[in-house]
Amino acid sequence: MLAKKPPMGWNSWNTFTKDINEEMIMQTADTMVEKGLLAAGYEYLTIDDCWSEMERDANGMLVADHQKFPHGMKYVADYVHSKGLKFGMYSCCGPKTCAGYPGSFGYEFKDAEYFASVGIDLLKYDNCFHPSTPAPLRYNRMAMALKATGREILFSACNWGGENVWEWARSVGAHMYRSTGDITDTFESIRKLSESQLPKLATSAPGCFNDIDMLVCGLYGKGNVGLGMGCTDAQYRYHFALWCMLMSPLMIGCDIRTMSEETYKLLTNKELIAINQDEEARPPMFVEDNHGMKDNIICFRHLAGGEFAIGFFNPYDREQTIMLPYFEIGLDPLCGYGFEIRDLLTGENLGVHRDYFEAKVDATDCRVFRARIVKL
Ligand code: GAL
Numbered sequence: 013m014l015a016k017k018p019p020m021g022w023n024s025w026n027t028f029t030k031d032i033n034e035e036m037i038m039q040t041a042d043t044m045v046e047k048g049l050l051a052a053g054y055e056y057l058t059i060d061d062c063w064s065e066m067e068r069d070a071n072g073m074l075v076a077d078h079q080k081f082p083h084g085m086k087y088v089a090d091y092v093h094s095k096g097l098k099f100g101m102y103s104c105c106g107p108k109t110c111a112g113y114p115g116s117f118g119y120e121f122k123d124a125e126y127f128a129s130v131g132i133d134l135l136k137y138d139n140c141f142h143p144s145t146p147a148p149l150r151y152n153r154m155a156m157a158l159k160a161t162g163r164e165i166l167f168s169a170c171n172w173g174g175e176n177v178w179e180w181a182r183s184v185g186a187h188m189y190r191s192t193g194d195i196t197d198t199f200e201s202i203r204k205l206s207e208s209q210l211p212k213l214a215t216s217a218p219g220c221f222n223d224i225d226m227l228v229c230g231l232y233g234k235g236n237v238g239l240g241m242g243c244t245d246a247q248y249r250y251h252f253a254l255w256c257m258l259m260s261p262l263m264i265g266c267d268i269r270t271m272s273e274e275t276y277k278l279l280t281n282k283e284l285i286a287i288n289q290d291e292e293a294r295p296p297m298f299v300e301d302n303h304g305m306k307d308n309i310i311c312f313r314h315l316a317g318g319e320f321a322i323g324f325f326n327p328y329d330r331e332q333t334i335m336l337p338y339f340e341i342g343l344d345p346l347c348g349y350g351f352e353i354r355d356l357l358t359g360e361n362l363g364v365h366r367d368y369f370e371a372k373v374d375a376t377d378c379r380v381f382r383a384r385i386v387k388l
Contacts, residue, residue, distance in 0.1 A: 014219075015221060022049070022058065022263065023263045025236060037059060041091060041095045044095070044097060048280060054264060061102050061110055062077075074126050086131060099131065099133055100135065100166075100168075101127055109140060115138075115141065121157045124154065124161050127165065128162070128165070132163075134165065138170045139171040147177070148175075155186065166187045166188070169186035169188070169190065170189075173191040177189050178212050178216075181215075189222065195224075197228040198240070199243050202254075206224055210309070222258070228243065229252050229266065230265075250376060252279065252281070254309070254323070256288035257287060258296070259288060262285075283357070284380065287380070297341060299312060299341060301334065302340075308327070308332070310336055312341050320383040320384075324380075329375045331373065349385055349388060351369060353383045357379065366388055369381075
């Protein structure tokens with residue numbers, strides 16, 4: 013079964029847009045292995061839009077851009093596979109991709125054959141210039157074309173959350189579905205996209221996950237979706253930890269060849285990744301902040317193995333003490349049970365807490381904990 017857990021990998025779009033080429037992709041594949049990103053779970057390397065020639069060939073087949081990929085795409089795919097990684101590519105359900113390259117509308121089965129001949133393991137399928145056919149049919153058509161090739165290909169449906177995608181994405185064979193517009197490297201965008209999905213996580217589950225968009229961690233304002241100064245390390249921590257808590261696919265978007273030590277540590281944080289990849293994949297319960305800070309996100313999540321994850325996310329620009337009163341999750345003060353709590357980011361055991369648990373959270377930052385229920 014594909015996408016038993018939220019898919020993890022790297023994608024070229026957030027940093028490189030059309031400035032992609034064979035050498036950069038192969039170096040990225042090397043880096044994913046050498047820096048231990050593959051070992052941490054990032055297995056898909058995906059080339060996004062702008063990889064092809066502007067025209068199909070005389071047989072109507074897609075052709076890789078000769079200058080960017082002089083040896084053709086199979087050569088790149090073979091190299092990526094030789095590193096133990098999986099290879100992803102991109103197309104669109106309209107006649108053109110978002111950047112104006114040939115799209116798959118009317119060519120779905122032919123293009124699926126091309127992608128299978130290259131040896132892809134993931135297809136990101138975008139939504140620009142689409143015809144008036146209902147979205148489920150547009151996406152189902154490509155899902156069937158991929159199946160017809162006989163190759164196992166993870167289908168990443170990217171329709172930006174339109175047409176109530178959460179209601180039909182699973183039915184049309186998608187393994188992940190973009191539920192939001194494009195992310196930018198700003199804290200405002202991170203907040204807006206994630207908050208839009210808090211009430212829509214119930215259908216995100218093994219086999220088909222809600223994709224809140226690719227990560228901007230480590231961009232620091234550079235690259236395609238980089239704006240101004242980008243975000244602070246605390247804000248990237250908020251972003252990554254929240255994507256882990258909400259079980260979003262984790263697709264790295266920065267240039268990993270030159271990423272900072274801080275970015276590397278965040279992206280390979282074993283404890284946060286374990287929460288993202290938890291095999292039970294249960295979305296969190298959300299508790300309202302009882303100090304009236306309505307934008308705080310307080311998550312309580314059941315994990316496999318009997319433990320729980322607690323996340324405190326402070327989007328305000330000043331430090332706050334955030335509190336989880338246990339009665340808000342049904343644990344009555346008189347029941348005789350409390351939680352033993354460990355800080356995931358520092359590793360510190362914070363001991364047993366009864367009635368409530370509170371912690372200081374820096375401005376635009378987060379704290380994440382693991383909890384075990386104990387008899388007092
Ligand atoms: C957008 C999509 C982005 C990227 C871009 C390529 O529609 O949401 O993630 O794929 O197209 O042109």
